[in-house]
Amino acid sequence: STKNTGDTTGGTAGDDASSGTSAGPVVLKDGSKVKLALVPGGAHPYFQPWKTTADQDKTEFKLAGATFNETGEWDQGKQNNVLNSLAAQGYNAFGIFGVSPTDINSTFEDLKAKGFVVGSLASCPAGDTNSADFCLSTDVEAAAYKAAKATIEAMGGEGALVHLTGNNVDSNTQRRIAGVRKAIAETGGKVTELAVVTDIDEDLQTAQKAVADLLASKGKDIKGIVTTAYNPAVAAADGVASSKLPIKVVAIDDDAKILAGIKSGGVAATVAQNPVGQAYVGGWLLALLGSKQCTMKTPGVTVDSGSFIVTKANVDSYDTERKAKTADLQKVFAAQLSCQ
Amino acid sequence: MSAPVSETATQALQEPDAPTEQPRGGRTPWWANQRVCLLILVVALSALFGILRPAFFNQQLVVFPLLRDIAMFTVVGLAQLCVLSIGHMNLAVGRMAAFSMMITGISYDLWHFSLYAGLLVGLVAGAAIGALAGWVIARTGVNSFVVTLALDFLLLGLIPLVYTGLTDNAAFVTKPPGMRELRNYSLADVCIGNVCGSPAVPQLTMFAVIAMVVVGWIYSRTKLGRELLMTGTSVKAAELSGIPTARRVITAHAMSGCLAALAGFMLAVSTGSIKATIGEEFMLPSFLGPILGGTLLAGGFISVWGTLLGTALTTVIRKGLDLLGVGLESLNIYLGLILLVALSTDRIRTVLSDRQGVRKR
Amino acid sequence: MKRFASTFARTTEMTLLVICVVFFVGLVIASDGDLLSANSLRVLLQFLAVPVLIGLAQMVVLAVGQLNLAVGAIGGFAAVSMGVLMAEHGVPVPLALLIGFLLSSAAGLVNGLLVVLTRINGFIVTLATMTVLLGVQYRVVGTRTVDDYPQGLKSFGSYAVFGVLPLIFLVALVVAALLAVMLRRTVPGRQLLASGGNPIAARLSGISNDRSVIIAHTLSGAILGVAAILTVASSPGVNKSIGGDWLLPSFAAPIIGGALLTGGSAVVLGTVLAAFIVRFVDTARAEFSLEPSWVNFVVGAVVLGSVVLGQVRTRRQERRTVVKAPDAAVAGGVS
Amino acid sequence: MTLFLADRVDKLFPGVRALDGVTLKLEAGSVHALLGENGAGKSTLIKVITGLYKPDGGRLVLDGSEVQFGSPHESASAGIGVVHQERNLIPGFTVGENILLQKLPTSRGLVDRGAIRSEAARWLAELDLDLDPDQPVTELSVAQAQLVEIAKALSVESRVLLLDEPTASITPNEAERLFRVVAKLKNDGRSVLFVSHKLEEVFQICDTVTVLRDGASVLESGPLADLTRDQVVDLMVGRVHEALALPPRTVPESAPLLELSGVSTATGHADVDLSVRPGEIVGLYGLVGAGRSELAKALLGLDRITAGEVKVRGQVVRIRNVRDALRNHKIGYVTENRKEEGVFLEQSVSRNIAVTVWDRLRKALGYVPAKAEAAMVADYVEQLGIRIASPAQLAGTLSGGNQQKVSLAKWLAAKTEILIIDEPTVGIDVRTKDAFHTLIWDLAANGLAILLITSDLPEMITLADRVVVMRDHRVQGEVANDHDYDTMSQQVIRLIHAEGTTAA
Numbered sequence A: 001s002t003k004n005t006g007d008t009t010g011g012t013a014g015d016d017a018s019s020g021t022s023a024g025p026v027v028l029k030d031g032s033k034v035k036l037a038l039v040p041g042g043a044h045p046y047f048q049p050w051k052t053t054a055d056q057d058k059t060e061f062k063l064a065g066a067t068f069n070e071t072g073e074w075d076q077g078k079q080n081n082v083l084n085s086l087a088a089q090g091y092n093a094f095g096i097f098g099v100s101p102t103d104i105n106s107t108f109e110d111l112k113a114k115g116f117v118v119g120s121l122a123s124c125p126a127g128d129t130n131s132a133d134f135c136l137s138t139d140v141e142a143a144a145y146k147a148a149k150a151t152i153e154a155m156g157g158e159g160a161l162v163h164l165t166g167n168n169v170d171s172n173t174q175r176r177i178a179g180v181r182k183a184i185a186e187t188g189g190k191v192t193e194l195a196v197v198t199d200i201d202e203d204l205q206t207a208q209k210a211v212a213d214l215l216a217s218k219g220k221d222i223k224g225i226v227t228t229a230y231n232p233a234v235a236a237a238d239g240v241a242s243s244k245l246p247i248k249v250v251a252i253d254d255d256a257k258i259l260a261g262i263k264s265g266g267v268a269a270t271v272a273q274n275p276v277g278q279a280y281v282g283g284w285l286l287a288l289l290g291s292k293q294c295t296m297k298t299p300g301v302t303v304d305s306g307s308f309i310v311t312k313a314n315v316d317s318y319d320t321e322r323k324a325k326t327a328d329l330q331k332v333f334a335a336q337l338s339c340q
Numbered sequence B: 001m002s003a004p005v006s007e008t009a010t011q012a013l014q015e016p017d018a019p020t021e022q023p024r025g026g027r028t029p030w031w032a033n034q035r036v037c038l039l040i041l042v043v044a045l046s047a048l049f050g051i052l053r054p055a056f057f058n059q060q061l062v063v064f065p066l067l068r069d070i071a072m073f074t075v076v077g078l079a080q081l082c083v084l085s086i087g088h089m090n091l092a093v094g095r096m097a098a099f100s101m102m103i104t105g106i107s108y109d110l111w112h113f114s115l116y117a118g119l120l121v122g123l124v125a126g127a128a129i130g131a132l133a134g135w136v137i138a139r140t141g142v143n144s145f146v147v148t149l150a151l152d153f154l155l156l157g158l159i160p161l162v163y164t165g166l167t168d169n170a171a172f173v174t175k176p177p178g179m180r181e182l183r184n185y186s187l188a189d190v191c192i193g194n195v196c197g198s199p200a201v202p203q204l205t206m207f208a209v210i211a212m213v214v215v216g217w218i219y220s221r222t223k224l225g226r227e228l229l230m231t232g233t234s235v236k237a238a239e240l241s242g243i244p245t246a247r248r249v250i251t252a253h254a255m256s257g258c259l260a261a262l263a264g265f266m267l268a269v270s271t272g273s274i275k276a277t278i279g280e281e282f283m284l285p286s287f288l289g290p291i292l293g294g295t296l297l298a299g300g301f302i303s304v305w306g307t308l309l310g311t312a313l314t315t316v317i318r319k320g321l322d323l324l325g326v327g328l329e330s331l332n333i334y335l336g337l338i339l340l341v342a343l344s345t346d347r348i349r350t351v352l353s354d355r356q357g358v359r360k361r
Numbered sequence C: 001m002k003r004f005a006s007t008f009a010r011t012t013e014m015t016l017l018v019i020c021v022v023f024f025v026g027l028v029i030a031s032d033g034d035l036l037s038a039n040s041l042r043v044l045l046q047f048l049a050v051p052v053l054i055g056l057a058q059m060v061v062l063a064v065g066q067l068n069l070a071v072g073a074i075g076g077f078a079a080v081s082m083g084v085l086m087a088e089h090g091v092p093v094p095l096a097l098l099i100g101f102l103l104s105s106a107a108g109l110v111n112g113l114l115v116v117l118t119r120i121n122g123f124i125v126t127l128a129t130m131t132v133l134l135g136v137q138y139r140v141v142g143t144r145t146v147d148d149y150p151q152g153l154k155s156f157g158s159y160a161v162f163g164v165l166p167l168i169f170l171v172a173l174v175v176a177a178l179l180a181v182m183l184r185r186t187v188p189g190r191q192l193l194a195s196g197g198n199p200i201a202a203r204l205s206g207i208s209n210d211r212s213v214i215i216a217h218t219l220s221g222a223i224l225g226v227a228a229i230l231t232v233a234s235s236p237g238v239n240k241s242i243g244g245d246w247l248l249p250s251f252a253a254p255i256i257g258g259a260l261l262t263g264g265s266a267v268v269l270g271t272v273l274a275a276f277i278v279r280f281v282d283t284a285r286a287e288f289s290l291e292p293s294w295v296n297f298v299v300g301a302v303v304l305g306s307v308v309l310g311q312v313r314t315r316r317q318e319r320r321t322v323v324k325a326p327d328a329a330v331a332g333g334v335s
Numbered sequence D: 001m002t003l004f005l006a007d008r009v010d011k012l013f014p015g016v017r018a019l020d021g022v023t024l025k026l027e028a029g030s031v032h033a034l035l036g037e038n039g040a041g042k043s044t045l046i047k048v049i050t051g052l053y054k055p056d057g058g059r060l061v062l063d064g065s066e067v068q069f070g071s072p073h074e075s076a077s078a079g080i081g082v083v084h085q086e087r088n089l090i091p092g093f094t095v096g097e098n099i100l101l102q103k104l105p106t107s108r109g110l111v112d113r114g115a116i117r118s119e120a121a122r123w124l125a126e127l128d129l130d131l132d133p134d135q136p137v138t139e140l141s142v143a144q145a146q147l148v149e150i151a152k153a154l155s156v157e158s159r160v161l162l163l164d165e166p167t168a169s170i171t172p173n174e175a176e177r178l179f180r181v182v183a184k185l186k187n188d189g190r191s192v193l194f195v196s197h198k199l200e201e202v203f204q205i206c207d208t209v210t211v212l213r214d215g216a217s218v219l220e221s222g223p224l225a226d227l228t229r230d231q232v233v234d235l236m237v238g239r240v241h242e243a244l245a246l247p248p249r250t251v252p253e254s255a256p257l258l259e260l261s262g263v264s265t266a267t268g269h270a271d272v273d274l275s276v277r278p279g280e281i282v283g284l285y286g287l288v289g290a291g292r293s294e295l296a297k298a299l300l301g302l303d304r305i306t307a308g309e310v311k312v313r314g315q316v317v318r319i320r321n322v323r324d325a326l327r328n329h330k331i332g333y334v335t336e337n338r339k340e341e342g343v344f345l346e347q348s349v350s351r352n353i354a355v356t357v358w359d360r361l362r363k364a365l366g367y368v369p370a371k372a373e374a375a376m377v378a379d380y381v382e383q384l385g386i387r388i389a390s391p392a393q394l395a396g397t398l399s400g401g402n403q404q405k406v407s408l409a410k411w412l413a414a415k416t417e418i419l420i421i422d423e424p425t426v427g428i429d430v431r432t433k434d435a436f437h438t439l440i441w442d443l444a445a446n447g448l449a450i451l452l453i454t455s456d457l458p459e460m461i462t463l464a465d466r467v468v469v470m471r472d473h474r475v476q477g478e479v480a481n482d483h484d485y486d487t488m489s490q491q492v493i494r495l496i497h498a499e500g501t502t503a504a
C-alpha cells in the first residue's frame, strides 16, 4: 500500500475498511506483556496529546508500561538512540514519528529485526514502502489539499494564494506543496499560487518576519494564505490581523493559540489532525500485535487518521467528529487484522 | 653530522655554571594527565550507569549503538582536530559532511557507483571543499572562523537547491549493496578461523579506527604532522623556518573536510539515507571531543586518544541520561552542567599540578 | 574634524553605508517605489530592532576578544520567562520585564564569571551555558506558545511613530547610541577596549582584564535582555523557538561591520549598518519570491566578500606601522 | 634621602625562585642602574615593585612608610611610573589616550577629550616630542612609541620612574634625547631606575648600581663611580670575565656566494648593491628602521623584489620563499624577532631545532625516524651548549640566550652556506654575547658567508670584515673594518649622515 504518490489509494484503504466491515473493534485480551513507547521526532505542540493518551493506553489496555519520549530533538541519530535505549529498558512496542521520512524505514527494519512491533504514527516513510507494521498518519498531502480547498473557499474561489510551510528538504514538505498545488489546479486558473515560502518553521520570529515582508511587498495582491506548518500559522494569523488586510488565513493543527484565532476570526479555518486518535488507536494496535494476539494481514498498510476542517462554525464541536473518526479507525484496522 | 663549529666555540658556549633550566612544572603527577583522568571518568561513569540501569550493558541495544556513535563522533572530532592543530576552526564541518555526502549521493543515484567508490568520491569532495576553505584563508589571511562561517552559509544555501533540484523526497534513497550490512554487522560477522569478534562492536567502528591510526600516525610520526603543529604554534616562525605555511593551512583544512566526509558517510550508513541535513548536529561534538581530550584551541598540540575519550565521555553521559529516563526538559540542563564541571575540574587539576611544581632553583 | 572626515571616508562604515544606500535604492526601484510606502518602511524597520541588538550583544564580547555562543539561548530564555511570568503568573508587565532583563544580564554575568574563574575558553563556556539555557527555556515554556499578556505591551511592540518609525526600532537605536557612548566615552568602556586591543599592555596599565571580560559578557546579557523585551512585545507570542535563529546573524552583523575577532574594535555603527544589509536581503527575498536558500547563499557571499575586502584594506594600511593593529590574519583562531 | 626601598624581596614562580632576598634602594635626585644577566630577575623586581606580581616575602617602603600595591593602578597612584620591557600601547587608541590610560580625565562621567589633548600635549612637550595627541599610535615609529611610553610613565606624576631596557630598540640619537629627559628628572629631585644591557649607557647616566645574579643581589646600591666596566661585568657573571679575544681568521679570495646588484623592493629599497664571499662576515649597519631586516626578508622572498638582480653562487636566482632559499640555495635567516619568529615557544627544543631538517630525514610517506632526529638534535645541543634538562623541554621555558641559540641551531642543522643573522644579541647579557660572537666568528672561519645585521656598533666592529651602511632603504656606503672603535664609529656615523651615496 502506498501513500505518497498522490493518488488516493491510501484514502480508499480507509474507505474500503469503513464500508467493508461492520465488525466492532477487536478486544485486546492481555496487554500485560506489552510496554508501549510513543516517540515523536522532538518537542512540538502537535504531539502533546500523545503524552496523556499514552497514559490512557496504559490504563485502558492494562499495559505493562507506556511512555512518551521526545528527547530525539529532531535528529534521526538521536531518535534512533532513544529508541534503542527504550528497547534496552524493556519497551517492546513502538509508535514512532520518524524525524527523517527517508531514513525511518531503516530504523523500523532494525527494530523489527530485533522482534519488536513498530507503528509509524503521524507520518509515513518516504517512498513506496513502509517497513513498520502499519502506518497511521494524517495523509499530509490530503490535509494540505483540504486546507488549500478551505482557503480557496474562504477566498471566494478566486485570487492569489500564498503557501507558507516548513523545511524545504523534508519529503513531507514536498507532499504538502503538492497537495496545495493540486487544489489550486482544480480551480482551473481562477486561483493562482503567488508564492510558496519554505523554511520558516524553524522559529517564530523568522516566520513572523517572513509574513510581514510578504504582506508588505505583496499584501495587496494576496487573497488567501494557507499554512502547513506551526510557526508560520501563528505568525500569519497575527500578521494578517495587525495589517488589517482582507486576507483569509487557513492554518494547520489545533493548538490553543490557533483555536483562539478561529474564535476571534483572525483565522478563517484550520485543518485539525488527529493526534489523539493516532496515539490511542496506534497504542491499541501495537498492543494487539505485541501480545501476539493479532497480525497484520498486509504488513505495512497505511491508514489515514483523518483531518478535519475547523471553522468558527464547528470550533466547539469538531472534537466529536474526531472522536467518531477515532472509533472508526479501530474498525478499519480490525478488518486489516487476523486475530486468534 | 658535524656543524661548522670549532671546539673553542663549543667550549666557550658551555659555561659550566650556567643554571640548568628545568621543564615547566617538572614531572607532572599521573593524575594531572588529562587522558588518564578522562579514561577513569568514562569507566567510572559507565560503571555507575551500569549499576543504576543494568540495561546499560545490553550488547545489542546499548553498547552496539553507543560504540557506533562514539566512532562517528570521534571522526567528527578528528575533523575538527586537524584544523585545531594549526590554530584554526572549522565551523562548517557539518556542512562539509553534507556537501560531500551530496556528491556521494549523486554518485549512487545517478552514476550507480558501488558503496566504496561512492565513499571515495565523497572523501575527495570533502577534501576539495576543505581545501577551498583553506585556500581562501591562506590567500586572504582572513580568520578561519569567519571564512568557515561564511562557507557554512554558502553551503547551507547550495545544498538544498541541489537536493530539491535532483530528488523527489529531498534525499538520495538509492542504497548501494553493502550499505545495509555495514549498518548492522558487528565484529561477530568477522571471523578468522572460528574465532569471531564481539557482537557488541559494530563494523562501522573500523572506519574510526582507521581514521585514528592515520591521523595519529601523521601527527606523531611524519613531517607533515610536525609541520602542521609548528604552523599552529606560530605561523610567522613556521614561515621563517621554511615551512610552506599556506600549503599546510590548505592541507589541514582538506584533511578536515575529508574526515568530515567520512563522518557524514558513517552517519548516512547508520541512519539510512543521504539527505541535506546530514551533519547538522556535528558542530558541538566536533569541538567537545578534542577540547575535552586536551587538544588546544590555540593550536600546536593535539591528542587523538584524548579525542576518542572526550567523545566517549559525552556520548556515555547522554546515553546514561537517556537510560535513566531524563526527559527533554532536564536533559540539556544536565548535559551542559556536567560539561562545565568536567571542564572546570580539568582546570583545577592543572592549577594543582602547577602548584606542586614549585621548588627552589 | 577634518581628520575624522578623511579617516571616515576610508572606514568600513563608509563602505557599508554606500552598500546600504545602493541596495536600498535598488530595492525601491525593483518594488516600483512600494518600498517607500509607510507600511513597507515600518515593516522593514520593525524587524531590524532585534537583529541590531543581537549584533551589538555579540560585538561587545568580540570587543574584548571573547565570543558568546549563548546569545540565542540567553535571549530566548529571558523572553519565555517574561512571557510565562506575565501570562501565567499574573506578574505586572514592568516587573516581569525587569525580571527578564535581570535574568538575562545575570546569565551574561555568569558567562563572564565562568570564563574568568575557570580560565576555560569562552567559546566552550558559552557553548555549555547555551546548552543549559536551551534546557531551561524548554523547561519554562514547553511546547506552548504563550501570548496571553497585556495588550499594552503588544501595542508598544507594534506602535510606530508617524506610522513609519517603530518604537522598538527606536529603542534599539537608543541602545546602540548608549553603547557607542559607553565604549567611546566612559572609563569602563575604554578599559574594555584596551583589554581587547592589547591585554598585556592593559594589565600593565592597571586595567583588570578579568573585569573587562566580565563587564563585556554582562553587557552582552543586558543587551540581549532588551532584545528579549522587544521580542516579547512585538511577536505573536513566545515559545521555545525564540532565539533559535539568533546565533549566525549575531556574528554576521559585527563581522560585516568590521569587528576583529581578536578584540579591540568597537564598531557600533558598522554593526547597525550590517544589520540593515542583512535585512535588505530578507526584503529582497520577499520581493523576488526567492528561495530561502538563496538568502543564505547571498549572506555567505557578502560576509566572505566584505571580510576579504576589509583584510586587503587593513593590510595596505598596516605597512610601516610599529604598534601593530590586532591582526585578523593571525592563524591563532579565536582564543 | 631614600625615596624608595625594596627590602629583601622574594618572588617564586612555579619551579623558579626568581627573586631571592633582593634589596634595592632608590635615592631622590639620582639615577640608579639595575644590572644582571638575562633571567637575573630585573624585570621581575620591577613587576613586584609596581604591584603586578605579589611578592612572596620582603617589604616595599615608599617615603618611609611601608606600602603594598595590589595592582599597577595603585602603584601608579602612589607616584611610581614604569616603562616595561614589553611594548605597552593599545593599538586602537590615540597617543593622548595611551599616555593617560592609567587615569583618563573625565567630566560628568564621560571621558574628557579636551583634557586628554591638553594634558597629553604637556607630557609630550616635556619630552620635546612633536606629536599630535590625536594621532593613532599605530602610526608611530618604534622610537616614537618608546617615548610615548615614557610620557605615559611620567603622566602619573611619578616621583619614581622605572625604566626596563628603554633603549633596547631605539637609536643612539633618540637615546640621547631620553637621557636628557632623565637628567632633567634627576634635577627635579625624582628617582630613576635604569635597566640596560648596554653598559656604556649605564656608565654615562647612572649614579648608583644594584647588580642581580640568579635572583639575588650581589651588589646592593653601590656608587657606580667606584667601579670599572670589567668589575661590573664580573659581578654580573659571578667570576672574572675575560675580554673576548677572537682567534685570527682570514677571508679567502673567492667569488661572492651572494651578490645583489641594483636591487629595489616593494618595501622601498632602491638600488642596493651588496656581496658576501664564503668565509666573510659582512656587517649591515644602520639606524633602526633603515630597512635592513626588510632587505633580508625581501631576499628570502617574503617581500617582492621589483628591480635588479640577486645572484647566488654566480647564478641569477629568484627566491620565492624561505623554503626555496633553504632547499635550493642553502640560505638561512636568523630573525631579529626571536620570540615571535625565531622560536616556537610552545614546542619542544627538539622540534625547534629539527624543523629545518625533516625534509632531509624523512623516509617514505613522510615518516621521520625519531632516532635520527634525536641524534641530530643532541649533536647541536651539545655543539652550541644549549642548556636544557631534556630535548622535550618547551623552548618558551628557556632564557633569552638559550632561545637565541636554538633559533640559530636550526640553521646550522640545515647545513646552510649563507647565513643572514639579524640582531643576534639584542637583550642578551655580556657573557652569552661573547659566546655568540665566538660562534659567529667560527662559522665564518669554517667557510660560511655571513651577512650580519646589527645596531650594536661594538658588536659590528668586533665581528665584521666590512661594514655596509644603510639609511632610508639605501646603501650609503661601505667601510673596511680596522677593528678600532674610535675610527670606525666616526666613519660609520659620517656615512649615515652623508648626503647622497658615496662608496668608500
Ligand SMILES: Nc1ncnc2c1ncn2[C@@H]1O[C@H](COP(=O)(O)OP(=O)(O)OP(=O)(O)O)[C@@H](O)[C@H]1O
Residues within 6 Å of the ligand: D013, D014, D016, D017, D018, D036, D037, D038, D039, D040, D041, D042, D043, D044, D045, D085, D397, D400, D427
Ligand atoms: N611569569 C613568569 N612565570 C614563570 N617564570 C618567570 C615568569 N617571569 C619570569 N620568570 C622567570 O624568572 C626569572 C627572572 O626573569 P626576568 O624577566 O626578571 O629576568 P630579567 O633579569 O629581566 O632578564 P632580561 O635581561 O632577559 O630581561 C627567569 O628565570 C624567568 O624565566
Ligand SMILES: Nc1ncnc2c1ncn2[C@@H]1O[C@H](COP(=O)(O)OP(=O)(O)OP(=O)(O)O)[C@@H](O)[C@H]1O
Residues within 6 Å of the ligand: C320, C321, C322, D141, D142, D286, D287, D288, D289, D290, D291, D292, D293, D294, D295, D336, D455
Ligand atoms: N620592529 C620594528 N621596529 C622598527 N621599525 C619597524 C619595525 N617593523 C617595521 N618597521 C618599519 O619598517 C621599516 C624598515 O624596518 P626594518 O626592520 O627593515 O629596519 P631595520 O634597519 O632592520 O631596523 P631594525 O630591525 O633595527 O628595526 C621602517 O620604516 C620601520 O618604521
Ligand SMILES: [Mg+2]
Residues within 6 Å of the ligand: D042, D043, D044, D085, D164
Ligand atoms: Mg627583563
Ligand SMILES: [Mg+2]
Residues within 6 Å of the ligand: D292, D293, D294, D336, D422, D423, D453
Ligand atoms: Mg631589523
